[in-house]
Amino acid sequence: MATRRIWVWTDLSGGMPHRLSLELLVPARALGSAEAVLLRPASSDAVSALGEYGAAVVYHGDDAAYDEYIADPQATTLAALIESEQPDVILFPSTFAARDVQARLVGKLGVGVIANATGIEYDGDELRVTVPYGAETVASVTVEGGGPAIVQMRPKSFTADAVGGSAEVRPVSMPVDSSTCRVKVLENVEQSAEGPNLEEASIIVSGGRGIGKAENFALLEALAHQLGGAVGASRAVVDAGWIPYSHQVGQTGKTVKPDLYIACGISGAIQHIAGMGGSKRIIAINSDPEAPIFEHADLGIVGDAQVVVPKLTEALSKL
Amino acid sequence: MKVCVCVKHIPDPTMQMVVDPGTKRLIRDRGQSILDPSDEFSVETALKLVEEHGGETVAISMGPDGADDALRRAMAMGIDRATLIIDDALAGSDVVSTARALAAVLKNEQPDLVICATESTDAYTGMVPGTLAELLDLPLVSFARSVTVDGSSISAQQDTESGYRTVQAALPALLTVTASIAEPRYPSFKGMMQAKKKQLERIDVAALGLDASSVGEAGAREKVLAVEQVHQEKQVRTVVDDGSGDSVVEIVAFLKSIQVV
Numbered sequence A: 001m002a003t004r005r006i007w008v009w010t011d012l013s014g015g016m017p018h019r020l021s022l023e024l025l026v027p028a029r030a031l032g033s034a035e036a037v038l039l040r041p042a043s044s045d046a047v048s049a050l051g052e053y054g055a056a057v058v059y060h061g062d063d064a065a066y067d068e069y070i071a072d073p074q075a076t077t078l079a080a081l082i083e084s085e086q087p088d089v090i091l092f093p094s095t096f097a098a099r100d101v102q103a104r105l106v107g108k109l110g111v112g113v114i115a116n117a118t119g120i121e122y123d124g125d126e127l128r129v130t131v132p133y134g135a136e137t138v139a140s141v142t143v144e145g146g147g148p149a150i151v152q153m154r155p156k157s158f159t160a161d162a163v164g165g166s167a168e169v170r171p172v173s174m175p176v177d178s179s180t181c182r183v184k185v186l187e188n189v190e191q192s193a194e195g196p197n198l199e200e201a202s203i204i205v206s207g208g209r210g211i212g213k214a215e216n217f218a219l220l221e222a223l224a225h226q227l228g229g230a231v232g233a234s235r236a237v238v239d240a241g242w243i244p245y246s247h248q249v250g251q252t253g254k255t256v257k258p259d260l261y262i263a264c265g266i267s268g269a270i271q272h273i274a275g276m277g278g279s280k281r282i283i284a285i286n287s288d289p290e291a292p293i294f295e296h297a298d299l300g301i302v303g304d305a306q307v308v309v310p311k312l313t314e315a316l317s318k319l
Numbered sequence B: 001m002k003v004c005v006c007v008k009h010i011p012d013p014t015m016q017m018v019v020d021p022g023t024k025r026l027i028r029d030r031g032q033s034i035l036d037p038s039d040e041f042s043v044e045t046a047l048k049l050v051e052e053h054g055g056e057t058v059a060i061s062m063g064p065d066g067a068d069d070a071l072r073r074a075m076a077m078g079i080d081r082a083t084l085i086i087d088d089a090l091a092g093s094d095v096v097s098t099a100r101a102l103a104a105v106l107k108n109e110q111p112d113l114v115i116c117a118t119e120s121t122d123a124y125t126g127m128v129p130g131t132l133a134e135l136l137d138l139p140l141v142s143f144a145r146s147v148t149v150d151g152s153s154i155s156a157q158q159d160t161e162s163g164y165r166t167v168q169a170a171l172p173a174l175l176t177v178t179a180s181i182a183e184p185r186y187p188s189f190k191g192m193m194q195a196k197k198k199q200l201e202r203i204d205v206a207a208l209g210l211d212a213s214s215v216g217e218a219g220a221r222e223k224v225l226a227v228e229q230v231h232q233e234k235q236v237r238t239v240v241d242d243g244s245g246d247s248v249v250e251i252v253a254f255l256k257s258i259q260v261v
């Protein structure tokens, strides 16, 4: 049987391959030939990083239109590439840009798409993709009817691995059709969050409505600082404007899997658990002994987070 | 301008999802079903745009009996009329088959703008809007946190990983909105009374001119092979803090045991 060709659609972050794309080279290598597709102007460092993380081949298209216009030009080129190269699977990371390209591609090809996957394997000839539904149900899903399988993986389903290879670069020089240049980027604004990156932190101190008021986030920041961690938040407090959206953890925020997640005054709604349920250890501090968050905790403190958090910071500073 | 919003009737999101082991579909009739809270942001955006520029708003949903409620709710908020795509043949639809059904209605409506939520609360694939944009050959302006329409073009601030960017496209277009776009209004009593009298059209697969083999389970390319309940019984150690903050000793001991400190 021919080697399966597994493509990884590559997003960029700060000019380098996005961490979530690098993660996907791990299952790609396990399933067959790992081939990255990068349709953005990028440096040779960015391209060689893909080889370093396990891509055997990098398809690189560097037309400026891929940067200047959203999704359409990329999806159009990708569809044409798929037609000529016939990959078996295309893996997409769960980044904003990926979703637009992926969804348009699905419309073009009329194929099946699986989103929110956490695992992927072949059972003989049948692709089997693991998709969690909510906190307690896991489905095994496949796609039928020919064409490549298009799968979006959740963050941190795999750990990126710098295996130290180098990729064969195949330039993609197909011209961009101007009729696909429809959504123009006028301006890019960076709003960087302070402290360690939420998705990379090994410890997260997260706050919900139970911390009382915006000013009390300073208590969580102090604890996070003491532990060398990052600050997260529930959607309720993001919506209330206590802290920017970039801190939101959950279904519509970030997915995190730290070694330790400390949930302070967070009730534990399903949509919040969706973003942090995979944390290795969870401490919950909540005044309501019935709060659902306790079902997910390793250590539950029934108490006032506004009292416990500063005391904890103080105790740790004396160690 | 004419604005169409695609809305969904979903099971109460505060309840744990349960999948029927026989049909392997989400059980949708548990508890109360509601208009997807994410869709209220689309409805609000549509109403604001039409208040500013004049025109008409239409809500469209594909769903089973009962999905009328979601459409009535949208109309109680102020949407002018609604269409429900309802047909037994639509059960088991996946992303492409859902998008095909919605596209068929939208092709007849010819709106200037289609608004969807970035993702639904129950399925949360976030794939339907982009697929729909492709089927309708419309530009897709996604993840909008704010939007303005100016004559024949639309501009939006779009969320990105590290901030936002401003993007612009010509109308007609498809827009997806996030929860930061606007605070959804609450239907007034008058609005609820008026909604009962507004037009709600029910339309089936044949009337849309769709081939029954291209929609619903027949047209679906995604197949669920197995569903498993995984209940992870965690060993929770619970400590009650009496307000003194003494539980801190326990936390520190725990942090030591896992070598964080």
Ligand SMILES: Cc1cc2nc3c(=O)[nH]c(=O)nc-3n(C[C@H](O)[C@H](O)[C@H](O)COP(=O)(O)OP(=O)(O)OC[C@H]3O[C@@H](n4cnc5c(N)ncnc54)[C@H](O)[C@@H]3O)c2cc1C
Pocket: A207, A208, A209, A210, A211, A233, A234, A235, A236, A237, A248, A249, A250, A251, A252, A253, A254, A264, A265, A266, A267, A268, A269, A270, A271, A272, A275, A285, A286, A287, A288, A291, A303, A304, A305, A306, B013, B037, B038, B120, B121
């Ligand atoms: C489509 C959709 C998407 C969503 N996406 C997300 C998401 O990405 N992330 C997210 O977090 N939510 C999300 N939500 C919202 C989610 O359903 C909850 O509403 C939200 O998580 C609740 O936030 P909270 O726990 O801070 O607030 P609440 O639910 O109000 O809980 C506050 C908790 O604090 C406790 N408390 C009160 N006082 C104290 C005190 N002094 N000390 C300690 N504890 C105290 C209370 O007992 C309570 O348990 C989403 C909802 C929908 C419908």
Ligand SMILES: Nc1ncnc2c1ncn2[C@@H]1O[C@H](COP(=O)(O)O)[C@@H](O)[C@H]1O
Pocket: B006, B007, B008, B036, B038, B039, B060, B061, B062, B063, B098, B102, B115, B116, B117, B118, B119, B120, B121, B123, B124, B125, B126, B127, B128, B129
């Ligand atoms: N059955 C449906 N009826 C109407 N709109 C839908 C339907 N399914 C998805 N949508 C639209 O697509 C958005 C994203 O849904 P999803 O791709 O399922 O996460 C929803 O918020 C709706 O705007």
